[in-house]
Amino acid sequence: MVGGWINALLNLLGLGGGGSAPGTPGTPGGAFRRALPTWDRSFERALATWGRTWRYPMGLATEGVAVVAAEGDDRDYAFDLSKCPEIRAGATITGGAIVGGSGLTIGAVSVLAADFDEIPAGQGLTVRISGGTGGTTYKLACRATLSNGRKVTVPGRLVKVRDYDS
Structure with missing residues (x-):
C-alpha cells in the first residue's frame, strides 16, 4: 500500500513512469498524459487532433x-x-x-x-x-x-x- 502512494507521488511530480495500468498501484485509471511546456515555458503548437x-x-x-x-x-x-x-x-x-x-x-x-x-x-x-x-x-x-x-x-x-x- 505504501508503495502505491509513493508511486503516485512520483507520477505526480513527473518522476515516475507516466502512470500505471488500471487496477495496479499508481495513478488511478492508468496513465495521465498532458501537454508539456517547451524549454522556453511556452506551449507547443496545438495538434490537429486536439478537440474543437x-x-x-x-x-x-x-x-x-x-x-x-x-x-x-x-x-x-x-x-x-x-x-x-x-x-x-x-x-x-x-x-x-x-x-x-x-x-x-x-x-x-x-x-x-x-x-x-x-x-x-x-x-x-x-x-x-x-x-x-x-x-x-x-x-x-x-x-x-x-x-x-x-x-x-x-x-x-x-x-x-x-x-x-x-
Whole structure:
C-alpha cells in the first residue's frame, strides 16, 4: 500500500513512469498524459487532433468546456446540441449566432450538413474561427434557434496558445 502512494507521488511530480495500468498501484485509471511546456515555458503548437467541439450539456455550466488552439489556427469549430432534450424530442436547428469572442475573427454560423466530430448531421452548428492572441482565453456563447421557437445557449471557452514556428 505504501508503495502505491509513493508511486503516485512520483507520477505526480513527473518522476515516475507516466502512470500505471488500471487496477495496479499508481495513478488511478492508468496513465495521465498532458501537454508539456517547451524549454522556453511556452506551449507547443496545438495538434490537429486536439478537440474543437463544445458539447451540450456542458462540463462547466457557467463557462463551458475549454478548447485549445494555436493563435495562427484558422479552423472550423462545432457546437454539439445532439443531447439537448428538444433535439432528442424531434426539434430541428433553424439557425444560430455566436456571441462574445472579442478579438477573434468569427465566420458565419451554419447548421451541420454532414457528420462532424461525432455530431450527427443537423444536430449541431459549425463556425470558422481564426485570429486571437496567444495566452488569452476567449468566452463564447452559441445561441441556437430551434424549430419549436425555443433558443438554446451552449457556452464555451477558446484558449489560444502561442504559435511555435521556430
